[in-house]
Amino acid sequence: MTLKLFPIFSIFAICSLCSGQSFRLNPIISPEVHPDKRVTFRLRAPNAESVELSGQFQNVNRQMQQREDGIWTVTLGPIKPDLYPYHFEVDGIAMNDPNNQHLFPNEGFKASLLDVPSDEGSIYAQKDVPHGKVSYHFYDSEIVQENRSFIVYTPPGYERSDESYPVFYLVSGTTDTEETFFKVGKANFILDNLIAVGKAKPMIIVMPYGNMRVGTPRPHTPEAALMYDRFAEVLMQEIVPYVESNYRTINERSSRAIAGFSRGGGQSLFTGFKYIDDFAHIGSYSAYLTPEVFETYFGPLLSDPQKTSQRLETLWLGVGESDFLYKPAVDFMDYLEAKGIERETLITEGGHTWMNARHYLYETAQRFFQ
Amino acid sequence: MTLKLFPIFSIFAICSLCSGQSFRLNPIISPEVHPDKRVTFRLRAPNAESVELSGQFQNVNRQMQQREDGIWTVTLGPIKPDLYPYHFEVDGIAMNDPNNQHLFPNEGFKASLLDVPSDEGSIYAQKDVPHGKVSYHFYDSEIVQENRSFIVYTPPGYERSDESYPVFYLVSGTTDTEETFFKVGKANFILDNLIAVGKAKPMIIVMPYGNMRVGTPRPHTPEAALMYDRFAEVLMQEIVPYVESNYRTINERSSRAIAGFSRGGGQSLFTGFKYIDDFAHIGSYSAYLTPEVFETYFGPLLSDPQKTSQRLETLWLGVGESDFLYKPAVDFMDYLEAKGIERETLITEGGHTWMNARHYLYETAQRFFQ
Numbered sequence: 002m003t004l005k006l007f008p009i010f011s012i013f014a015i016c017s018l019c020s021g022q023s024f025r026l027n028p029i030i031s032p033e034v035h036p037d038k039r040v041t042f043r044l045r046a047p048n049a050e051s052v053e054l055s056g057q058f059q060n061v062n063r064q065m066q067q068r069e070d071g072i073w074t075v076t077l078g079p080i081k082p083d084l085y086p087y088h089f090e091v092d093g094i095a096m097n098d099p100n101n102q103h104l105f106p107n108e109g110f111k112a113s114l115l116d117v118p119s120d121e122g123s124i125y126a127q128k129d130v131p132h133g134k135v136s137y138h139f140y141d142s143e144i145v146q147e148n149r150s151f152i153v154y155t156p157p158g159y160e161r162s163d164e165s166y167p168v169f170y171l172v173s174g175t176t177d178t179e180e181t182f183f184k185v186g187k188a189n190f191i192l193d194n195l196i197a198v199g200k201a202k203p204m205i206i207v208m209p210y211g212n213m214r215v216g217t218p219r220p221h222t223p224e225a226a227l228m229y230d231r232f233a234e235v236l237m238q239e240i241v242p243y244v245e246s247n248y249r250t251i252n253e254r255s256s257r258a259i260a261g262f263s264r265g266g267g268q269s270l271f272t273g274f275k276y277i278d279d280f281a282h283i284g285s286y287s288a289y290l291t292p293e294v295f296e297t298y299f300g301p302l303l304s305d306p307q308k309t310s311q312r313l314e315t316l317w318l319g320v321g322e323s324d325f326l327y328k329p330a331v332d333f334m335d336y337l338e339a340k341g342i343e344r345e346t347l348i349t350e351g352g353h354t355w356m357n358a359r360h361y362l363y364e365t366a367q368r369f370f371q
Numbered sequence: 372m373t374l375k376l377f378p379i380f381s382i383f384a385i386c387s388l389c390s391g392q393s394f395r396l397n398p399i400i401s402p403e404v405h406p407d408k409r410v411t412f413r414l415r416a417p418n419a420e421s422v423e424l425s426g427q428f429q430n431v432n433r434q435m436q437q438r439e440d441g442i443w444t445v446t447l448g449p450i451k452p453d454l455y456p457y458h459f460e461v462d463g464i465a466m467n468d469p470n471n472q473h474l475f476p477n478e479g480f481k482a483s484l485l486d487v488p489s490d491e492g493s494i495y496a497q498k499d500v501p502h503g504k505v506s507y508h509f510y511d512s513e514i515v516q517e518n519r520s521f522i523v524y525t526p527p528g529y530e531r532s533d534e535s536y537p538v539f540y541l542v543s544g545t546t547d548t549e550e551t552f553f554k555v556g557k558a559n560f561i562l563d564n565l566i567a568v569g570k571a572k573p574m575i576i577v578m579p580y581g582n583m584r585v586g587t588p589r590p591h592t593p594e595a596a597l598m599y600d601r602f603a604e605v606l607m608q609e610i611v612p613y614v615e616s617n618y619r620t621i622n623e624r625s626s627r628a629i630a631g632f633s634r635g636g637g638q639s640l641f642t643g644f645k646y647i648d649d650f651a652h653i654g655s656y657s658a659y660l661t662p663e664v665f666e667t668y669f670g671p672l673l674s675d676p677q678k679t680s681q682r683l684e685t686l687w688l689g690v691g692e693s694d695f696l697y698k699p700a701v702d703f704m705d706y707l708e709a710k711g712i713e714r715e716t717l718i719t720e721g722g723h724t725w726m727n728a729r730h731y732l733y734e735t736a737q738r739f740f741q
Contacts, residue, residue, distance in 0.1 A: 045464075048462040048463045049464065092418040092419060095469060096469065106472070135506065135507040136507075141499050148497040178472065248530070
């Protein structure tokens, strides 16, 4: 049987009959990563007629096989080292893996996380290096009229120094929450690891909640610009002032960066261009603006592209070649180049995934504030 | 159909065809709390033969009914205002609610959280009061030999003051994680609300991870004491020194408290009695020690019960009358009284639940450091 809701009762009760043995009786281990990077997934579902595995390490769902004891299982791979979302489909119903405590924070779907570690040490792993801390802030948004939260990474040693730090605003995608760049993006460990080897400047990272409660329309419509603008308003009026008065921040444009994934990339591009007096570093992960939006809102930046390029110390855009947004993202890269705006671009393998988002974060964190 | 793993693709893709409308197409709202405190649960599961609702607001599972569109539904209540764990059982398989982003952090089961708000304002609600922040720390435990995390609540205004604060160490139960007293226990909001009305002293709360990797044996066996002692070792050698050198803490016994729920209550009692020179406040939520363990390890405290009572500024024990640990918990209360150790006790309704754990936290936070 699958563990029920009240195991804290029954397990404790059962264990009051046992002595010294582990509290998990016949636990199911899933996922199990083997030394050769093959991975076994397991789910106890004796009554199911079909169990499939859906994961971003494969292109199509894999049918799992039922053993005699009611546990469905499949072994795949070797799988390329990375941190992947996956879920089970049990008779057509999507569910996360009940035996894996690592969950994907999201408002639209439930997924679990598979970590296939790299032999060289994954860029996002918790390693034996000094660690920063990750703090949840709670506030009542006057603009959105609801209780909200944002998350702040402070680098190792922040508490014991009196130094001030640059700030990187990092925005997640559609249906993600403010937790996603922490729990899935692993922004804290990526930065810990980069800072430990001197590849990134010690910096503060602020992860806001990007859902503006006004939908996610096409990036080139006036509605999209309104949503982006509302995000910019919340960031500039509610979050940046709080951060700059509660943390030791360097309050100048060269020490402010903004980047994001998917919808958060569009919000970052819009906010960065609109508030170019406040941000010298912009990153776009698997996102874009259309020429129409750019010219409507940021036309003046095109009148002196050399000056705009000088002001933007970093303008970095990355996309995967199988991303469903590949074409508009590359079109935007080309558009900026045609207009004489200097930018750095990266085309990688893969799609519109958090594996790519983490990789782009790793790349941009090394460029900001240098 | 239930939302699949890749909705960030398809939703974004679908929404590139729409304009201005919400990104969630026909979202399922679950749970839906009605004004009269009845609650409707929904799950899209067109292929399921049976869907049951299991929740700690009821004693037995409730069968849900399938509508024509494949959505299973049940409406219950009115339900007494509180924050409850629940899950669905789909053809016998336990799963959390895919349409509810509020999850119960746990290593042994998957549950979602139902919040039935109180008209007077729940003790754990995010209200319009000054908020503290909640920080995740990461470190490499030499004692347990693994990467670990603990969580620290700092009260409102901590950053802007140079005051020092008392520290409350708060430990969760078997199969819980360091996140459970944050995400389910709502320790931060309970303290924010108490501090706002002057009912609790501003304090720091430290939430360690209580799994010592040595099982959870019976509280009266030598193995249990070993596990408790290992917890005490990790706390006193790794966590307390870090907290006291990285936060502004009052480093004296009158300003240190320890309490916990279930296994964490046993760990707190053991640690508090063992390190009575370091802790003046102890709380036990739905937990106990046996006379055998107490006398084996803390016999000297019984030789001068009046002195012990004076040193323990708070010794608070609470349990629910339908808790499966009710009898040993009450036996321990009686044992202490018989030995002349002063303690305050609270017997409430309810069982071995987080509804009670939150209530006990609310009670003890008002007593510590007063």
